[in-house]
Amino acid sequence: MAATPTSVDDYLAGLPEAERAVLQQIRETIHRVVPEAGEKISYAIPAATLGGRAFMSFAGWKVHVSVYPIPEGDEEFERAIEPYIAGRGTLKFPLGEPIPYDLIAQIAVRLAERERQR
Numbered sequence: 001m002a003a004t005p006t007s008v009d010d011y012l013a014g015l016p017e018a019e020r021a022v023l024q025q026i027r028e029t030i031h032r033v034v035p036e037a038g039e040k041i042s043y044a045i046p047a048a049t050l051g052g053r054a055f056m057s058f059a060g061w062k063v064h065v066s067v068y069p070i071p072e073g074d075e076e077f078e079r080a081i082e083p084y085i086a087g088r089g090t091l092k093f094p095l096g097e098p099i100p101y102d103l104i105a106q107i108a109v110r111l112a113e114r115e116r117q118r
Helices: 008-013 017-033 075-084 101-116
Strands: 038-042 045-050 053-060 064-068 091-094
Touching: 008 017, 008 038, 008 045, 017 045, 017 053, 017 064, 017 101, 038 053, 045 101, 053 101, 075 091, 075 101
Parallel strands: none
Antiparallel strands: 038 045, 045 053, 053 064, 064 091
């Protein structure tokens, strides 16, 4: 991607097919579990929004996709996300391995709930 994308569609269009397909599925997962979510580009990557405020972002990289930030959760949730933690506030999901879309759905719900409470 050379220029900063102006929409999520533009961002996805600039990615190789493997990344684009996974990120499109993440996008659809977020909208399925948080139907009122909007979207925008924030910090040059896609973000899901509530009331115009970004509550969750996702991005494609050469060998993985990332979801930001990491929500808090109970012990079971913490164990589920532990293999994907890649630094403060970042979850990395390797391309070429099964993507845990159900876990990403849980992340979206938790982050949306946190945003609604603000």
